[in-house]
Amino acid sequence: MQHYFTNKTNFYGNTTPQELIKEYGSPLYVYNENILRQRCKDMVNFIPYKNYRVNYSTKANANLELLKIIREEGLDADAMSPGEIHVLLSAGFLPEQIFYIGNNVSAEEMMFAYNKGITVSIDSLSQLKKFGQHNPGGKVAVRINPGLGVGHHEKVITGGKHTKFGINSDLVPEIKKLLKAYELKLVGINQHIGSLFMNGEQYFKSIKEILKLAEEFEDLNFIDMGGGFGIPYKKQDGEEPLNLKVLGEKIGDLLNKWASLNNPNIRFISEPGRYIVAECGVLLGTIHAKKKNNGICYTGTDIGFNVLARPMFYGAWHDIEIYPLNGGVVPLAMETVTVVGNICESGDIIAANRQLPLHKEGDIIGITDAGAYGYSMSSNYNNRLRPAEVLIQSDGSHRLIRRRDTLDDLLRNFTGNCLSC
Ligand code: LLP
Numbered sequence: 001m002q003h004y005f006t007n008k009t010n011f012y013g014n015t016t017p018q019e020l021i022k023e024y025g026s027p028l029y030v031y032n033e034n035i036l037r038q039r040c041k042d043m044v045n046f047i048p049y050k051n052y053r054v055n056y057s058t059k060a061n062a063n064l065e066l067l068k069i070i071r072e073e074g075l076d077a078d079a080m081s082p083g084e085i086h087v088l089l090s091a092g093f094l095p096e097q098i099f100y101i102g103n104n105v106s107a108e109e110m111m112f113a114y115n116k117g118i119t120v121s122i123d124s125l126s127q128l129k130k131f132g133q134h135n136p137g138g139k140v141a142v143r144i145n146p147g148l149g150v151g152h153h154e155k156v157i158t159g160g161k162h163t164k165f166g167i168n169s170d171l172v173p174e175i176k177k178l179l180k181a182y183e184l185k186l187v188g189i190n191q192h193i194g195s196l197f198m199n200g201e202q203y204f205k206s207i208k209e210i211l212k213l214a215e216e217f218e219d220l221n222f223i224d225m226g227g228g229f230g231i232p233y234k235k236q237d238g239e240e241p242l243n244l245k246v247l248g249e250k251i252g253d254l255l256n257k258w259a260s261l262n263n264p265n266i267r268f269i270s271e272p273g274r275y276i277v278a279e280c281g282v283l284l285g286t287i288h289a290k291k292k293n294n295g296i297c298y299t300g301t302d303i304g305f306n307v308l309a310r311p312m313f314y315g316a317w318h319d320i321e322i323y324p325l326n327g328g329v330v331p332l333a334m335e336t337v338t339v340v341g342n343i344c345e346s347g348d349i350i351a352a353n354r355q356l357p358l359h360k361e362g363d364i365i366g367i368t369d370a371g372a373y374g375y376s377m378s379s380n381y382n383n384r385l386r387p388a389e390v391l392i393q394s395d396g397s398h399r400l401i402r403r404r405d406t407l408d409d410l411l412r413n414f415t416g417n418c419l420s421c
Contacts, residue, residue: 002236002322002330002357003321003330003390004235004236005235005279005319005368006282006368007198007323009032009034009035009063010396010406011032011035011282011392012030012108012392012393013032013392013393013396013397013398014396015392015396015398016323016327016356016388017030017282017284017323017364017366018323018325018327018364019182019395020110020284020398021284021364021388023201023211024388024390024400025387025388025402025404026142026283026284026286026364026387027283027284027285027286027301027302027303027307027387028163028283028387028388028389028390029082029193029281029282029283029284029370029371029374029375029387029388029390030281030282030283030284030389030391030392030398031063031066031088031172031200031277031281031371031389031390031391031392031401032119032280032281032282032391032392033069033259033280033391033392033393033394034394035279035280036066036069036070036276036277036280036371037069037073037394039275039276039280040054040056040069040073040074040075040276041073041275042068042244042275042319043075043270043272043275044073044074044075046244046247046248046258046270047248047250047251047252047255047268047270048248048249048252049068049252049255049256049259049268051259051265051266051267051268052255052267052268052269052270053075053076053105053222053267053268053269054074054075054076054077054269054270054271054272055075055077055078055099055224055269055271056070056075056076056077056078056271056272056273056293057077057078057227057271057272057273057276058077058078058079058084058087058088058273059080059084059164059273059373059376060273060274060277060278060371060373060376061273061277061281061371061372061373061374061375061388062084062087062376063375063401063402064087064090064091064401064402065391065401065402066161066277066280066391066401067087067088067093068091068092070276071091071092071093071097072273075276076093076097076098076099076269077093077097077098077099078098078099078100078101078271079098079099079100079101079113079118080101080102080103080114080156081101081109082109085098085100085112085113085116085118086103088227089116093117095117096117096118096119097117098113098118098119098122098260099118099119099121099141099190099224099269100113100118100119100191101121101123101143101190102120102121102122102123102127103164103165103363104124104127104164105127105312107130107131107133107134110122110127110130110131110134110135110393111134114135114138114377115230119139119140119141119188120140120141121140121141121143121159121188121190121224122140122141122142122143123142123143123165123166123167124167125167125171125175125178128140128142128167128175128178128179128184129178129182131184131215132178132179132181132182132184133182134304135182135184136183136184136186137182137183137185138182138184138185139184139185139186139187140184140185140186141186141187141188141189141190141222141224142167142175142186142189142190143165143166143167143189143190143191143192144166144167144168144169144189144190144191144210144213145159145160145163145165145166145167145168145169145191146159146166146169146193146205146206146209146210146213147159147160147161147168147169148160148193148202148205148206148209149162149163149193149194149198149207150193150194150195150196150197150202150203150228151192151194151195151228152195152196152230152314152316153314153315153316154194155313156194156196156314157193157194157195157196158192158193158194158195159191159192159193159206159268160193163249165192165302166191168280169209169212169213172213172216172219176216176261178317179326186217186220187220187221187222188220188221188222188223188224189210189214189217189220189223189390190224190225190226190269190271191206191210191224191225191226191337191372192226192227192228192271193206193226193228194228195227195228195273195274196228196229196230196274197228197229197230197242197389198221198242198245199242200204200242200250200251203225203228203247204247204250204251204254204261204335204391206225206226207251207254207255208254210223210225211223211254211258214263214325215262216261219263220263220266221266221267222266222267222268222269223266223267223268223269223271224268224270224271225268225269225271226270226271226337227270227271227273227274227275228272228274228329229242229244229270229272229274229275230242230274230275230280231274231275231278231372232292232331233316233317233318233319233369234317234319235319235368235369236319242275255268258288266407267380273372273373274372276371276375277371277372278300278369278371278373279368279369279371280371281369281370281371281372281374281375282321282366282367282368282369282370283303283307283308283366283367283370283374283387284364284365284366284367284370285301285302285303285307285364285365285366285367286301286302286362286363286364286365287299287300287301287359287360287361287362287363287364287365288300288301288302288342288361289347289361290337290360290361296338296348297312297335297336297337298338298339298340299337299339299340299356299359299365300340300341300342301340301341301342301350301365302341302342303338303339303341303350303365303367304341304342304348304382305341305343305345305347305348305381306341306343306378306379306380306381306382306384306386307341307374307378307384307386308350308367308370308374308377308378309373309377309378309379310374310377311349311350311351312347312348312349313377317351318350318351318367318368318370319367319368320339320350320351320354320356320365320366320367321365321366321368321371322356322357322359322363322364322365322366323364323365323366324360324363324364325360325362325364331357331358331359332357333357333358334355334356334357334358335355335357335359336353336354336355336356337353338351338352338353339351339354339356339365342382342383342384343381343384344382350367375387375389375402379391380405380410383410385404385409385410386399386404386405387404388402388403388404389401389402
């Protein structure tokens with residue numbers, strides 16, 4: 001049961017967590033190519049509609065080698081910053097495969113994307129005006145707020161009344177005025193109502209809303225329905241995956257009907273980030289200390305919140321696996337511990353009061369479903385080094401796909417002299 005997911009998927013291919021840590025050091029992000037490819041296929045086949053495309057949401061994981069695989073699987077991509085555009089182009093995506101969804105960006109950023117031939121989405125009236133002033137007669141997309149949201153935490157709900165994102169549907173007349181004033185061609189509308197739903201009801205409702213709104217505009221090339229598809233983080237407790245088949249067919253019906261009535265050639269886009277990469281990643285670390293403070297047993301590891309921020313940011317749950325130091329069998333006996341990292345804040349907790357198999361210093365710990373918003377949210381806080389990333393390839397072999405930071409990386413951007421170099 002303990003290694004339920006990694007055993008079932010032969011996650012580590014021809015190697016073991018212990019060997020990987022020995023070769024590449026700790027902590028270490030490990031990705032499985034087969035799982036990544038499967039998740040891409042799931043999404044490409046999600047909606048039965050002839051002109052359906054998937055934009056991978058780069059923010060979830062922007063490793064160049066993973067992006068290349070995602071592109072090979074036939075996905076396009078969304079970008080949230082010039083940096084993401086740069087990395088996507090470096091991974092071989094063509095400008096027409098990239099959708100830049102700006103939020104409070106400068107005119108320079110809009111034009112950085114636009115001048116490369118990338119479609120730009122604008123998410124406020126003032127930004128639409130700015131775009132028009134810099135680019136009269138241009139093509140543009142607009143992000144709307146369909147009035148409802150979803151998400152695993154209030155911080156990641158991006159539709160509805162309490163969010164900075166999108167233009168409300170009652171402002172359509174204002175949008176039209178600006179389009180006219182600057183002779184802009186509206187090529188698409190997009191939305192994203194939030195991150196992580198396990199039942200598609202709200203997503204489906206939001207699509208109905210965006211379709212209603214789309215009828216206000218003529219000749220749209222595309223409607224982007226957004227991402228947010230959840231994955232089961234509590235696999236050890238038997239949590240079931242999202243039922244993509246049922247949801248996809250239901251959405252497919254809706255889209256086919258709408259298209260035949262309104263715009264038979266329109267492209268519909270989904271924009272998943274987490275779903276594509278979360279389950280293909282495990283974060284390995286090492287247990288360096290065990291202690292008891294005031295009745296709480298702490299298991300101290302090298303996985304601080306600079307390496308995996310989600311538990312600290314959102315109180316997010318990740319299943320944990322234990323791999324004994326010398327590769328022996330995982331003990332059946334359990335202990336309840338609070339798993340913490342090595343950062344100088346008391347909130348540096350990966351899992352509080354978690355029941356885990358008995359473990360000791362030197363054992364390896366695996367944080368599962370860490371492929372999305374793991375490395376991409378990591379930092380050098382406390383001047384710690386961001387970990388390396390390794391890919392378990394389809395044939396079971398492994399390869400380094402990003403090296404660990406070095407101490408010199410920490411000095412890279414300083415302008416003065418280094419007194420010890
Ligand atoms: N499209 C837009 C415009 C987005 O802002 C996002 C995510 C996505 C698509 C992809 O959403 P997904 O399919 O991954 O749910 N750091 C948080 C998640 C933040 C999501 C931000 N926007 C976490 O670790 O849970």
